[in-house]
Amino acid sequence: xxxxxxxxxxxxxxxxxxxxxxxxxxxxxxxxxxxxxxxxxxxxxxxxxxxxxxxxxxxxxxxxxxxxxxxxxxxxxxxxxxxxxxxxxxxxxxxxxxxxxxxxxxxxxxxxxxxxxxxxxxxxxxxxxxxxxxxx
Amino acid sequence: xxxxxxxxxxxxxxxxxxxxxxxxxxxxxxxxxxxxxxxxxxxxxxxxxxxxxxxxxxxxxxxxxxxxxxxxxxxxxxxxxxxxxxxxxxxxxxxxxxxxxxxxxxxxxxxxxxxxxxxxxxxxxxxxxxxxxxxxxxxxxxxxxxxxxxxxxxxxxxxxxxxxxxxxxxxxxxxxxxxxxxxxxxxxxxxxxxxxxxxxxxxxxxxxxxxxxxxxxxxxxxxxxxxxxxxxxxxxxxxxxxxxxxxxxxxxxxxxxxxxxxxxxxxxxxxxxxxxxxxxxxxxxxxxxxxxxxxxxxxxxxxxxxxxxxxxxxxxxxxxxxxxxxxxxxxx
Numbered sequence: 001x002x003x004x005x006x007x008x009x010x011x012x013x014x015x016x017x018x019x020x021x022x023x024x025x026x027x028x029x030x031x032x033x034x035x036x037x038x039x040x041x042x043x044x045x046x047x048x049x050x051x052x053x054x055x056x057x058x059x060x061x062x063x064x065x066x067x068x069x070x071x072x073x074x075x076x077x078x079x080x081x082x083x084x085x086x087x088x089x090x091x092x093x094x095x096x097x098x099x100x101x102x103x104x105x106x107x108x109x110x111x112x113x114x115x116x117x118x119x120x121x122x123x124x125x126x127x128x129x130x131x132x133x134x135x136x
Numbered sequence: 137x138x139x140x141x142x143x144x145x146x147x148x149x150x151x152x153x154x155x156x157x158x159x160x161x162x163x164x165x166x167x168x169x170x171x172x173x174x175x176x177x178x179x180x181x182x183x184x185x186x187x188x189x190x191x192x193x194x195x196x197x198x199x200x201x202x203x204x205x206x207x208x209x210x211x212x213x214x215x216x217x218x219x220x221x222x223x224x225x226x227x228x229x230x231x232x233x234x235x236x237x238x239x240x241x242x243x244x245x246x247x248x249x250x251x252x253x254x255x256x257x258x259x260x261x262x263x264x265x266x267x268x269x270x271x272x273x274x275x276x277x278x279x280x281x282x283x284x285x286x287x288x289x290x291x292x293x294x295x296x297x298x299x300x301x302x303x304x305x306x307x308x309x310x311x312x313x314x315x316x317x318x319x320x321x322x323x324x325x326x327x328x329x330x331x332x333x334x335x336x337x338x339x340x341x342x343x344x345x346x347x348x349x350x351x352x353x354x355x356x357x358x359x360x361x362x363x364x365x366x367x368x369x370x371x372x373x374x375x376x377x378x379x380x381x382x383x384x385x386x387x388x389x390x391x392x393x394x395x396x397x398x399x400x401x402x403x404x405x406x407x408x409x410x411x412x413x414x415x416x417x418x419x420x421x422x423x424x425x426x427x428x429x430x431x432x433x434x435x436x437x438x439x440x441x442x443x444x445x446x447x448x449x450x451x452x453x454x455x456x457x458x459x460x461x462x463x464x465x466x467x468x
Contacts, residue, residue, distance in 0.1 A: 030237050035235060036238065051255070
């Protein structure tokens with residue numbers, strides 16, 4: 001039996017219309033053999049979490065370039081807990097200051113990939129996270 | 137069931153929470169089905185017994201015809217009528233990388249977040265015909281979990297991917313305006329499988345032409361099966377942009393369901409679906425048995441391939457020789 005493609009949901013949350021980056025990331029992950037579900041722009045944390053749960057993704061990637069990461073991402077983590085779906089790993093991407101990165105990781109974000117992360121490094125991080133997690 | 141136990145829970149133990157409608161369990165069981173393998177079979181047997189209540193509606197049409205956008209509007213109306221809607225949206229897997237981009241959720245913004253609408257995106261993983269291998273089992277899971285109707289959106293089809301008609305009780309074929317002339321409308325293939333025709337994007341000026349072409353085509357199919365009670369094939373013009381025609385589409389889907397129930401057509405379709413799934417399951421069993429990496433078979437696989445390459449034996453004959461020992465093995 002072939003191994004399953006890694007499933008990734010990529011979301012843009014809130015008032016943030018910059019989606020060129022996520023589209024490129026989506027394309028890179030596809031080319032790395034992953035199933036990529038893209039939600040489109042302007043989603044709420046509730047929508048994103050419900051989508052991630054229904055799609056049963058390995059990774060929930062949230063791209064934020066608006067500066068709202070410290071409100072949006074903790075909310076997503078809380079909602080995942082509420083749904084009893086913390087086994088979905090959250091990866092944040094975008095522009096954020098170092099102290100926020102530390103705080104987000106503290107709260108349960110598995111990885112933060114900043115705007116200058118090369119595509120290969122994104123693919124590698126995701127593969128590494130999924131490989132390290134228990135099979136489900 | 138906590139997230140931690142969800143990691144290790146057996147597929148059989150997921151059945152009870154699935155039947156109770158628990159989202160995480162439904163989603164996880166679907167993943168297990170997509171992975172395949174023997175572990176999930178017992179759970180699927182159980183699910184299969186509980187399914188069979190939902191109306192299965194197939195939505196198909198060429199790529200870009202507006203299936204996803206229409207589906208989103210359709211689901212909103214159904215939801216507003218108090219129904220729990222299951223959606224399986226199939227998108228193609230890249231033949232090169234094995235990956236996919238599943239974009240149907242982009243059009244379903246207004247829906248996502250509502251637990252009474254379950255949307256699952258599924259990549260074809262090499263399946264042809266417009267559906268993925270796991271699509272119908274996933275449909276059973278939604279059915280057993282109490283979603284009704286279950287809407288299955290195929291990949292964007294060409295002219296010949298008509299598997300959906302073997303899988304759904306009602307098939308909606310979406311045509312977009314501006315693609316081809318009235319000759320396209322009389323060709324064989326996708327258009328023939330419709331129980332309901334939709335012309336999408338009816339806000340566009342050339343949409344009426346497509347409606348007329350389709351209606352003309354339908355007048356040509358004179359009483360193909362005069363014995364069976366006739367379902368008058370409707371052509372519904374819709375606009376996902378303005379919402380026009382979506383109510384009518386809901387009415388037509390319900391009318392078709394009522395028609396099937398009234399005329400014994402439902403039983404017939406259920407049998408047709410069962411027959412097709414039986415064949416697909418048998419095919420899959422055979423394919424697993426004869427995976428390329430496995431050796432064996434009566435005459436060795438390599439020998440058979442050698443003989444075929446040299447044009448000494450026909451593929452059909454070689455295939456018989458390949459499966460012969462397996463058949464003898466099961467007959468003893």
